[in-house]
Amino acid sequence: xxxxxxxxxxxxxxxxxxxxxxxxxxxxxxxxxxxxxxxxxxxxxxxxxxxxxxxxxxxxxxxxxxxxxxxxxxxxxxxxxxxxxxxxxxxxxxxxxxxxxxxxxxxxxxxxxxxxxxxxxxxxxxxxxxxxxxxxxxxxxxxxxxxxxxxxxxxxx
Numbered sequence: 001x002x003x004x005x006x007x008x009x010x011x012x013x014x015x016x017x018x019x020x021x022x023x024x025x026x027x028x029x030x031x032x033x034x035x036x037x038x039x040x041x042x043x044x045x046x047x048x049x050x051x052x053x054x055x056x057x058x059x060x061x062x063x064x065x066x067x068x069x070x071x072x073x074x075x076x077x078x079x080x081x082x083x084x085x086x087x088x089x090x091x092x093x094x095x096x097x098x099x100x101x102x103x104x105x106x107x108x109x110x111x112x113x114x115x116x117x118x119x120x121x122x123x124x125x126x127x128x129x130x131x132x133x134x135x136x137x138x139x140x141x142x143x144x145x146x147x148x149x150x151x152x153x154x155x156x157x
Contacts, residue, residue, distance in 0.1 A: 018043065019043040062086070069091075072092070079115070088119070097116050097117065097119070
């Protein structure tokens, strides 16, 4: 005899991979009209394709606008259903990583992994509103900086 039942099971915060959850009375009906047994589930944590997992540690990419990556500053990112305030160091390059200690997965003992963010540079939305003059100023600033870099001249203050 096939028995099917649908029930929503609440997964407690901090559940770990392999944890057993028991839902009392949610199993098969008892013999001769007796009470239903318990249903036992095993938790399997599957990360979305945006995340890479190594034990309790997680890694993902986060898009940061070019201006914030160049100048440094605070950045707000929505990751794992929560808003994280991240400080981007000046001169951050594409592929740079920021490690957030204890922001990964949690195991049964309360140990928590880290979350590593890999920076992907994006253009700020305002770039489409730059005037020709502002674009020319940017070209000149970068050309000047490139010239100083090749001449080993210290940057202007």
